[in-house]
């Protein structure tokens with residue numbers, strides 16, 4: 001056991017594979033101690049042993065199913081009670097490419113549990129602790145389909161739109177209290193996500209990004225102070241303009257009467 005890192009502990013969900021495993025590697029190399037969360041305990045233990053041996057940081061595997069309340073509660077308690085945690089990476093998620101006519105609604109609900117409910121509950125557990133300490137960072141992994149919503153399964157895309165909207169709101173509520181918020185929107189990235197989502201060929205498509213590049217770009221965006229990071233978007237000004245227009249739109253809704261096109265007397 002090494003002495004505790006001055007950077008504190010990063011708790012990463014979905015750290016047993018893909019994007020979460022790369023976050024674990026990069027944050028360990030940056031000197032964070034880690035708590036790695038996922039269901040597959042064997043993979044978490046192997047990652048913990050490898051990372052602590054190769055980087056010297058303390059790595060704790062925490063097996064939990066974020067699709068059920070007991071699993072969520074276990075991780076929430078750790079976030080509330082461990083004062084050394086300085087960063088939460090809400091990365092665990094599952095996807096689907098099925099249309100509403102093909103998809104099993106129970107699987108859709110299970111997806112909502114992981115992609116929305118767990119992410120929300122873990123954020124609610126971490127945020128008060130971070131505010132009390134006047135510092136902390138929450139990185140939420142959304143998706144490019146938060147915007148390009150027609151591309152994949154509708155519940156998946158909507159769950160990722162939720163993560164993006166939630167991030168805007170967290171920024172409003174927490175930024176001035178010393179808490180960093182970053183929402184990351186990966187486009188197609190080469191991970192097991194696609195095997196589980198039901199379209200394995202996407203993993204090897206020419207348009208698919210390497211998971212290492214995705215995480216390295218996302219962390220560069222974090223270092224640059226970005227609130228929303230979209231590694232695959234080359235035209236940064238397009239996002240800035242979209243955001244300005246979205247915020248300005250709010251003012252257009254302040255009317256007590258329906259628009260004339262609805263012909264309400």
Ligand SMILES: NC(=O)C1=CN([C@@H]2O[C@H](COP(=O)(O)OP(=O)(O)OC[C@H]3O[C@@H](n4cnc5c(N)ncnc54)[C@H](OP(=O)(O)O)[C@@H]3O)[C@@H](O)[C@H]2O)C=CC1
Pocket residue numbers: 013014015016017018019020037038039040041064065066067068091092093094095114141142143144185186187188189190191192193194196
């Ligand atoms: N790959 C892509 O193209 C894109 C991915 N994303 C998002 O990136 C995030 C990471 O996905 P990615 O790395 O690609 O996919 P992977 O399938 O490789 O990783 C998903 C991770 O989430 C964990 N996980 C899944 N279900 C649960 C659960 N019920 N409880 C706890 N952990 C769970 C898995 O671990 P375990 O099975 O051990 O529980 C695994 O570690 C997701 O939120 C995904 O939506 C966004 C845009 C594009």
Ligand SMILES: N[C@@H](C=O)C(=O)O
Pocket residue numbers: 095143144145151152185186187188189
């Ligand atoms: N963001 C990816 C999935 O979530 C995609 O754009 O395909």
